[in-house]
Amino acid sequence: MLRPRIMITSFPEQMGRAAADILQDLISRKPSCVIGLATGSTPIPLYRELVRRALNGELCFGQVRTVNLDEYKGLSAAHPQSFAHFMDVNLFRHITMPPENHIIFDGLSDEPDAMFCAYEQQIEEWGGIDLQILGIGHDGHIGFNEPGSCFEKHCHEVCLTENTRLANQRFFNGLAEVPKAAFTMGIGTIMAARAILLLATGEDKAEILAKALSGPITPIVPASILQLHPNVTVVCDIAAYSKMKG
Numbered sequence: 162m163l164r165p166r167i168m169i170t171s172f173p174e175q176m177g178r179a180a181a182d183i184l185q186d187l188i189s190r191k192p193s194c195v196i197g198l199a200t201g202s203t204p205i206p207l208y209r210e211l212v213r214r215a216l217n218g219e220l221c222f223g224q225v226r227t228v229n230l231d232e233y234k235g236l237s238a239a240h241p242q243s244f245a246h247f248m249d250v251n252l253f254r255h256i257t258m259p260p261e262n263h264i265i266f267d268g269l270s271d272e273p274d275a276m277f278c279a280y281e282q283q284i285e286e287w288g289g290i291d292l293q294i295l296g297i298g299h300d301g302h303i304g305f306n307e308p309g310s311c312f313e314k315h316c317h318e319v320c321l322t323e324n325t326r327l328a329n330q331r332f333f334n335g336l337a338e339v340p341k342a343a344f345t346m347g348i349g350t351i352m353a354a355r356a357i358l359l360l361a362t363g364e365d366k367a368e369i370l371a372k373a374l375s376g377p378i379t380p381i382v383p384a385s386i387l388q389l390h391p392n393v394t395v396v397c398d399i400a401a402y403s404k405m406k407g
């Protein structure tokens with residue numbers, strides 16, 4: 162098993178700064194790098210810090226390309242709970258970046274298979290993902306790769322588990338509004354990234370983080386596959402780290 166680098170920070174804002182340092186370092190070394198973006202509450206302090214640095218002129222996204230992990234099926238980019246809208250509100254509208262430099266699944270696509278092919282192809286044309294940012298679900302999902310009997314490799318459609326829908330209902334007006342399906346990068350797409358930056362904050366993520374990083378590698382805990390990736394950095398707060406052994 163390969164050991165990830167683990168950076169433990171005191172609180173989410175500090176996690177955001179530490180993660181932003183990693184991105185800034187990458188962007189300064191490779192201005193046209195390809196960054197895989199994640200949504201959810203966890204990366205918000207990172208995006209806030211990136212926006213602060215961009216507005217200060219410390220960071221330039223002019224040549225950066227980004228590719229998002231996932232999107233709810235059935236939500237338009239304008240829907241307030243779509244991940245496209247999330248990215249716009251939390252990052253894109255505040256920074257200068259050509260729109261053709263970021264891709265995200267179209268939640269309304271009626272030809273998802275063609276969209277998945279185009280997505281994988283775009284990533285390949287851009288030279289692959291340099292750094293993939295990930296959060297982690299309470300059941301160990303990464304992107305929307307839910308616990309299952311096999312690791313699905315490429316971009317695909319998933320049925321969301323009840324647990325994920327329950328966890329995400331806080332963003333909607335009740336469970337009935339939470340989509341039942343989503344489009345996501347596959348485990349293979351994620352694992353092909355040259356580096357992974359896994360973010361976790363809060364005590365509620367402590368158990369699953371420990372399982373993912375030091376438990377058995379199994380599709381039942383999708384994030385456990387990261388133990389096989391040669392370049393993983395985990396930036397978490399003390400609360401999320403609290404159940405790690407050793």
Ligand code: GLP
Nearest residue numbers: 200201202203296297298304305
């Ligand atoms: C969603 C996203 C994941 C994210 C997870 C955890 O289901 N698809 O990419 O990592 O939720 O979200 P949070 O950071 O809000 O706990």
